[in-house]
Amino acid sequence: MRPENYKSVEHPPSHEYELNFGPNHPGIEGNYALKVKLEGDVVTEAKADGGYLHRGFEKLMETRLWMQNIALVPRICVPDPVPMEVVYSLGVEELGGLEVPARAQWLRVLHLELSRIAAHLFTFGGHAATTGMYSNMFWGVTDRDYVLDLFEQMSGGRVYHMYNVPGGVRRDLPDGFLARVSELLDYLERRLPQYDDLFFANAVFIDRARGTGTLTQEQALSWGVTGPNLRACGLSFDVRRDDPYLVYDQLEFDIPTETAGDALARTLVRRAELIQSIRILRQVIARLPGIDGPIRCPLPNPLAWNVPMGEAYPRVESSKGELCFYLVSTGGDRPHRVHVRGPSSMHAVQVLERLSIGTRIEDVAQTMFSLDACPPEVDR
Amino acid sequence: MTDIKYESKGSLLRPFKALAFLGREPVTEPMGPRPASENYRGFHLNDWEKCIGCGTCKKICDNQAIRMVSIPDLPADPVKGIRAERPAMDYGRCCWCGLCVDLCPTGSLSLSREYVHTCTEEQISSYFILPDPKGMHGQGYEKGWAKTADADLIDLERQPMHQLAPDERTDSFAEVVDGFDPQSALLEASRCIQCGMCHDACPSNMDAPQYIRAIWSDDLEAAIEHIYDTNPLAHVCGRVCTHRCESACSIGIRGKPLSIRWLKRYAMDQVGHDRVRDIVSKRKAPLPDSGKIAIIGAGPAGLTAAYDLALQGFQVTIYEGLPQGGGMTRYGIPEYRLPYNRLDDDIDIITSLGVVIHYDTWVGRDISMTQLEQDNDAVIVANGLHLGRSTRIPGSDHAQVYSAIDLLRKITLGEHFDIPQRAVVIGGGNVAMDIARSLLRLQQRTHGRTDVTVTTLEARDQMMAAADEIEEAEEEGVVIINSRGPRQCTVDKEVLTGLETVHCISVFDAEGRFHPQYDEDDLTLYGADMVVEAIGQAPDNDFLGELLTERLEWVRGRLKIDEEGRTSEPWLWAAGDAVEGPDVIHAIAGGHRVANSIQQHLASLRKASA
Amino acid sequence: MSKEIKAVRLDEVLGEMEGAVMQRKRPGRIRVDIEADALPTLLQLLKGRAGYLHLSSISCVDWPEDEEFELVYHVWSYETGVLVSAHTRISKQSARYISVYDLYVPAGFFERDIYEMYGLYFEGSPHMEKFILTEWNGPPPMLKSFDTEEFVRDTFDWKEYNPDWLQEIVAKGGGIVE
Known part of the structure; x- marks a missing residue:
């Protein structure tokens, strides 16, 4: 039965939406937004919103003296601050012709690989959370804290270490430190199978991650993708091996790769990298006691330090990809220009915008996190 | 550790293994603050006993979180380089980088292992604290991040200064110290943390931080500008200043102070004399002043006063009894320390400003004080200390017993005297070193061998002479015997044979007064055919004439002056060694002081008459 | 083997570019200085013929005394492991240049950043709009002529702390030394 006077009404289409992911969203390590247009639950347009x-x-x-900038640089990328310190120091060293003592170089590798582990643990936790697996997030963040304990003993600070300075590092290791690193590595090796059970080998996660946010190698190269995201597309490239700095050329480690280019492949690359970082750290623990000598080269008075005129483009492999600073000195007591080229500036903006299209709404957060982009570094 | 294959489908059951964790201890942290690591960068601690208030922490602070607070109760001592200031920290700005600790010259600052502070909006001022050793909340947390040798950012070592080796220098009066080359000067200047303690300690308040910074920036002409702001005897002070600045230098607390004196010398040596004269000539006041000033004595005090007054346009005339200017810096200081052509350059700059110097003109003999008073608006006495004091021991009236100051003057003037085979000098000050080293050079030149002994009343650590003077004298072969009191000059058949001394047990009494105690049983004779007394100088004030001497007020043989350098006569000022004791930089400061006082006095007279 | 071939190609490419000045900075680092109108062609050749697939970044430097911007294109070859930094200068009078987005997608991000921070406009770039400074209406802040401290002093009201200990010291005649 229907009423006689019924007339059909023209409704606006109800299957198109605009949605804001962020600026506060667990899908990303910091404040950032992705504005998406949806048709049903499929993204048709995405626009990154930073700042x-x-x-x-x-x-x-x-505006700051060369030395004073050591306090600023780690803050550019909160979860992985060490590569920032190192790349800045490498740049000033190249400009100033400073020779970094061997022991300092090994200490830097120790510091860098611990930072990579901390950053990856954080990312695993965050990534798990975007698929609803909060237990794993708690694990990742808790285990990262054990690494932060080591940072605290090493540098006096948990998150911002300001440990690397141009010319070397600021402190030698406290007594018994390497043994504690070794204990932590043992612990992480015991933990990894547990992470596998809960997360990496979890059928639910694998199912969710496989095929999400897929990049082809061609796309990755064309869009400026670097780091684990690039290696997940089958290209074996790592600055540590292919454009080496510090003492990475004296260390044995593999460059893990995957070919599928999706969220699962990226996660598995990071998982394997964690294992490689443990391998590197074991070598550092074995070698470091035999490398004596100063931890920093003699430096000029920081208040009267003119770095010679020139430019440098130092480059390191951060946990997120290719990290470079373009440093220009006019021979003065502070930089003329410091340009931060972070991996996240590619991954979080143009790559994310492109990858989100066609993704279902429930996978947008996972796509974001699987790229492991760091908004503080995009914004600088 | 196994790999996980991308192709793996994973397991639905494996995640349930994590249920085992339900039976385990949870990861918990106690509510109270967790103890921080031994290196922790927490709130600041400051050892007020060590802190000198130099403000270096403030300069290196990235975030301008540090401000210096002056605290009236605290002791201050510009001579030692201590200010009554302490740093205060704004924890709304601090980022705990610890650079303030690493660059602290004294090591007074450290960061503690304390890291918790919260407050309400009303208590926001609690974010601004004045750190002390007790910590932010007075709870005595231990030190965390503190100064270590590894992390110290202060360069404690001086740039080495090249000087002639002892065997290269003892046969001539060639200058001993080479001076910095540009590279070492730049490196030495770069050590400076610009705290300004040197400026405060300098009697003439020279802007040393500014000229050191200019040298570091390789802008030597700017350095000259800064030097001539406060010191027209720049070559002299660049070589023989007693450098109070270096004693006060903050870097000197844990290391070697900056070579401030040699840096000044470097700037002066590098910029050509003509260029210095151009730079200084631009400072002269555009219009001449009608005021006329007479100055007695062309030493550092008289020349400095003349420079200041000439720059202001006054007509300045200096009356100098000796044939050349410089006073004690020429007739007291040997040429191996101060080449006289450098002194000539300094004087040339001053005369180029219009200052007239009448040499070989003794006031009291060639022109009277009454005349000077009549012809000038003001007169400055800067006659110096040119009479040597005598021990008055038996035999000290022998012709072969000299006063050091007379002998040094003779050497500069080129007057003949018999160079002794063996000389003994009485005294442990810089003048004793000067005459000992000069005689040694003359012996080497004349006899091809040297034999100079210096006997001092004081023990080694009480000697008045500068440490580098003592070291260089001994390198050259001067024998220094400490703790010997002179008893008599021994004479055999009218020929001087030596100096007999007794052991001096102590020089000062419990109250610190000069009251030597001797062990009369411990007698030693030092054979010599010349004995030189270098135990102090006195002014020769006879030129004033009886009448004026009567009218003037005196303090223990010196003209009495007020803090502006005025004597009791309204037209007469006094400055320099004669009123303040021997020291070149004090004399320069005195010169500035009287010049300033005269200008103000004349200006107020004109104001009153207008 | 392939490295040698590519190295020859790089020399060839640079040889073809008239006015390009090459300088080997250190192993794996080459600086090229080139006129602005020739730079896009150079990049085209580098990418197309010498395998420089990766645009690492574009850096902009303000040279106020020269009234110029310097643009530096850092390109990397995965095959030969060489990073070429191509430098060129753009007059600040025009403050316009050509986008290389068609050649290198990452240029889109860097060009927008430079436009935002320096005011240098890239013709043909897809996003000549604000990204980070969406609420900023002042001059491009990375210009040397923009004084951050002055801006902060003028913009914010500053309030002094006044803790008890400071009040006591001020009462005795001491206080903060400026």
């Missing part, structure tokens, strides 16, 4: 963490570091660094 929530812009602190003007590049500008600030031009």
Whole structure:
């Protein structure tokens, strides 16, 4: 039965939405937004929206003395601050012709690989959370804290270590430190099978991650993808091996790769990298006691330090990919220009915008996190 | 550790293994603050006993979180380089980088292992603290991040200074110290943390931080500008200043102070004399002043006063009894320390400003004080200390017993005297070193061998002479015998044979007064055919004339002056060694002081008459 | 083997570019200085013929005394392991240049950043709009002429702390030394 006077009404289409992911969203390590247009639950358009963490570091660094900038650089990328310290120091060393003592180089590798482990643990936790697996997030964050304990003993700070300075590092290791690193590595090796049970070998996670946010190798190369995200597309490239710095050429490690280019492949690359970092650290623990000598080269008075005129483009492999600083000195007591080229500036913007299209709404967060982009570094 | 294959489908059951964790201890942290690591960078601690208030922490602070607070109760001592200031920290800005600790010259600052502070909006001022050794909340947390040798950012070592080897220098009066080359000067200047303790300690308040910074920036002409702001005897002070600045230098607390004196010398040596004269000539006031000033004595005090007054346009005339200017810096200081052509350069800059110097003109003999008073608006006495004091021991009236100051003057003037085969000098100050080293050079030149002994009343660590002077004298072969009191100059058949001394047990009494105690049983004779007394100098004030001497007020043989350098006569000022004791930089400061006082006095007279 | 071939190609490419000045900075680092109108062609040749697939970044430097911007294109060859930094200068009068987005997608991000921070406009770039400074209406802040401290002083009201200990010291005649 229907009423006689019924007339059909023209409704606006109800299957098109606009949604804001962020600026506070667990899908990303910091404040960041992705504005998406949806048709049903499929993304048709995505626009990255940054700037929530812009602190003007590049500008600030031009106003501060060369040495003072060591306090700024780690803050560019909160979860993986060490590569920032190292790349800045490498740049100033190249400009100033400073010779970094061998022991300092090994200490830097120790510091860098611990930071990579901490960053990957954080990312695993975050990535798990985007698929609803919060237990794993708690594990990742808790285990990362054990690494932060080591940072605290090493540098006096948990998150921002300011441990690397141009010319070397600021402190030698406290007594018994390498044994504690070794204990932590043992612990992580025991933990990894548990992570496998809960997360990496979890059928639910594998099912969710496989095929999500798939990049082809061609796309990855064309869009400027680097780091684990690039290696997950089958290209074996790592700055540590292919454009080596510090003492990485004296260390044995593999460059894990996958070919599928999706969220699962990226996660498995990071998991294997964690194992490689443990392998590197074991070598550092074995070698470091035999490498004596100073931990820093003699430096000029920081208040009267003119770094010679020139430019440098130092480059390191951070946990997130290719990290470079473009440093320009006019021979003065502070930089003329510091340009931060972070891996996340590619991954979080143009790559994410492109990858999100066609993704279902429930996978947007996972796509974001599987790229492991760091908004503070995009914004600088 | 096994790999996980991408192709693996995973397991639905394996995640349930994590249920085993339900039976385990959870990861918990106690509510109270967890103890921080031994290196922790927490809130600041500051050892107020060690802190000198130099403000270096403030300069290196990335975030301008540190401000210096002046605290009236605290002791301050510019001579030692201590200010009554302490750093305060704004924890709204601090990022705990610890650079303040690494660059602290004294090591007073450290970071503690304390890291918890919260407050309400009303208590926001608690974010601004004045760190002390007790910690932010007075709970005595231990030190965390503190100064280590590895992390110290202060360069404690001086740039080495090249000087002639002892065997290269004892046969001539060639300058001993080479001076910095540009590279070493730049490196030495770069050590400076710009705290300004040197400026505060310098009697003339020289802007040493500014000229050191200019040298570091390789802008030597700017350095000259800064030097001439406060010191027209730049070559002299670059070589023979007693460098109070270096004693006060903050870097000197844990290391070697900056070579401030040699840096000044470097700037002066590098910039050509003509260029210095151009730079200084631009400072002269555009219009001449009608005021006329007479100065007695062309030593550092008189020349400095003349420079200041000439720059202001006054007509300045200096009356100098000796044939050349410089006073004690020429007739007291040997040429191996101060080449006289450098002194000539300094004087040339001053005369180029219009200052007239009448040499070989003794006031009291060639022109009277009354005349000077009549012809000038003001007169400055800067006659110096040119009479040597005598021990008055038996035999000290022998012709072969000299006063050091007379002998040094003779050497500069080129007057003849018999160079002794063996000389003994009485005294442990810089003048004793000067005459000993000069005689040694003359012996080497004349006899091809040297034999100079210096006997001092004081023990080695009480000697008045500068450490580098003592070291260089001994390198050259001067024998220094400490703790010997002179008893008599022994004479045999009218020929001087030596100096007899007794052991001096102590020089000062419990109250610190000069009251030597001797062990009369411990007698030693030092054979010599010349004995030189270098135990102090006195002014020769006879030129003033009886009438004026009567009218003037005196303090223990010196003209009495007020803090502006005025004597009791309204037209007469006094400055320099004669009123303040021997020291070149004090004399320069005195010169500035009287010049300033005269300008103000004349200006106020004109104001009153207008 | 392939490295040698590619190295020859790089020399060839640079040889073809008239006015390009090459400087080997250290192993694996080459600096090229080139006129602005020739730079896109150079990049095309580098990418197309010498395998420089990866645009690592574009850096902009303000040279106020020269009234110029310097643009530096850092390109990397995965095959030969060489990073070429191509430098060129753009007059600040025009403050316009050509986008290389068609050649290198990552240029889109860097060009927008430079436009935002320096005011240098890239013709043909897809996103000549704000990204980070969406609420900023002042001059491009990375210009040397923009004084951050002055801006901060003028923009914010500053309030002094006044803790008890400071009040006591001020009462005795001491206080903060400026």
